[in-house]
Amino acid sequence: MILKKYLIIGFLLSITVAGWAQSQISYNGSPTYTLVERTDLLRYDNNKYVGLMSREVRSFITPVSQNNGYLYEGNFFVNEKTQRNTSAVASGIHDSILSVFRIGKDGVLTMVEDHGYPSFRSFPSYPGHKIQIGERWQAKAERAVDPLNKGIVTKMPIYVEYTYAGDETLNEEPVYRINAQWATRYGMGSGTSYIDWGGDRELQKAMGTHKASILVSKASGAALVVRDSVDETFVYADGNQIHLKGTINLFTEYPPSVNRDRLLPALRRFAMIDEEEEEKLRAVPEKALAVVVEEKEVPGTDNDIAEERIEIAMADLADTHENLAEAYEEVLEPETKRDLTTAFQPDELPELPKKNAAAITVDQTPAGLRLTIQDLQFEADSAKLLPGEQKRLDNIAAVLKEAGQSQFLIEGHTARVGSTEGEMELSLSRAHAIAEELAKCGIQAGRFICKGSGGNKPVADNSTAEGRARNRRVEITILE
Known part of the structure; x- marks a missing residue:
């Protein structure tokens, strides 16, 4: 290591x-x-x-x-x-x-x-x-x-x-x-x-x-x-x-870095990454791409940094969309003096690649390798998983078992369609539901940290059914 x-x-x-x-x-x-x-x-x-x-x-x-x-x-x-x-x-x-x-x-x-x-x-x-x-x-x-x-x-x-x-x-x-x-x-x-x-x-x-x-x-x-x-x-x-x-x-x-010689083959085995992505992830960057913005207060919001959180999510996504990095910097240049309410419209958010039928993507963030699980099937407005998701969770658990003694941050996300408080509560409950299922697969429960972000970090347009489905996701970051 x-x-x-x-x-x-x-x-x-x-x-x-x-x-x-x-x-x-x-x-x-x-x-x-x-x-x-x-x-x-x-x-x-x-x-x-x-x-x-x-x-x-x-x-x-x-x-x-x-x-x-x-x-x-x-x-x-x-x-x-x-x-x-x-x-x-x-x-x-x-x-x-x-x-x-x-x-x-x-x-x-x-x-x-x-x-x-x-x-x-x-x-x-x-x-x-x-x-x-x-x-x-x-x-x-x-x-x-x-x-x-x-x-x-x-x-x-x-x-x-x-x-x-x-x-x-x-x-x-x-x-x-x-x-x-x-x-x-x-x-x-x-x-x-x-x-x-x-x-x-x-x-x-x-x-x-x-x-x-x-x-x-x-x-x-x-x-x-x-x-x-x-x-x-x-x-x-x-x-x-x-x-x-x-x-x-x-x-x-300072925890040791994850042993990629064990982790990356497991990700490939379950078709979460391909050969080209494996090579990229083997070259661990010193720092993931960070987009620098001028911190601004957004009128009409109850959380002064909610829009900065959107910028953070965009910066993370830029790692897998290098061609957009230059555009981000132009959009976020402080001297443009653009209000955040107009600078971060949904149509400026990049599309996540659909790498496999399992709808699980992997990227490198400053905190570690992140697995994004798209389109998880929960009961409506509930943290109860529908039948049919166990296979994906079994595969994810098999990958996490190759991560040594790392801890895992599980972050739930919702579409922005209801009350902010309700979305935060639901997203945290869904993160807990995933952690509990993974713990049943043999991973120590104390290694999971659960977080709910509600609809504060969209990756798609909430005005469409497809966009809302993609925003309803769970991210598991292998902390390193």
Whole structure:
């Protein structure tokens, strides 16, 4: 297997050596990576011990475009629920928690679609000059918290003091050690005056301390490990005080690339690709085609980035339609100042090739190899599969079993014909239905991440019956 190298964590900064005692800061962007956040905190309610709060949040983060910084889309999921004196619950099929964020060249992270993750934003960060051992600097960051797992995220600004502590090794790899510390300060009074009015209105005050150590690879500049020691208290409107003490650990992980020597023959065996496509997929691109657009707000939409999502889908499709790439760039050129509502008409969407009778196509995306299953037969407005689909699912399961220990993102899509909320719910339910059927074929359920995109990513014209049928699809991406 070929391990991915030289990858940079999505919201951390790289350090390159400039002389034996100094280092220069720059943010280089990042291809696909995973971020793991493990939390182990002792919880005390009103000074009475309640139990150990343990959970693991994993994510698969993919670069989408580059324009005045780097735009990333992340699929986060909670791997372990909060427990009290019990072992973690068994992993099952996960629901994706979507996160879209932009990182500027200065390393500042700006959320575009925020559902609470990543929980640390613009952390760590570095000064814009050469640094040497012992030097200190300060920078502002942000932390998103939900201490009681209520599903209401509160954002708190943090002011971090950093110290370049020295050089050492981690698993025989040379690393920098950076120490960081900050105080938790949230609420009104006692020298603090900050409230997140979009957060948990019941959370009135927070105070405490954090001390973190960060190990940064000298070779790649990746922050390999962040270990944060936490001691803080949250005060709620009903008078309850929740005291948490323990550790939050962040890890950057780079999974191995899929073994194409096993996977591609399986795709050919079930007529999902032909010989020419196999040759193309063997030459794994460093980055799939990315079309850069100026982010715009579309009047009359309840989701400011819905139309940008259409652009993302178009960019992915451009990989298999190279002759259209130049046209895309012209359509999406920022100086044209075309409104997205007119720039992305259905007749500008490319036709998907019908490669085989099974109506399964395969293409390379930044996140990995994607299998698109067209014209799946469900009961109307239901996630119940009709008889006759099992053969296709058996073939897909046989392919996925050749993907080592990779995880799979299953994304459901609908035609845009009903309510946005209903379409999102139905598309997620259908993704779950496919994951459940594939799990019955012997694939571990915990390897599936399910996501519903409703009708936000059309590949055909919704005004025709044929177009709507093609928009009703399920995509399975082998994450790598």
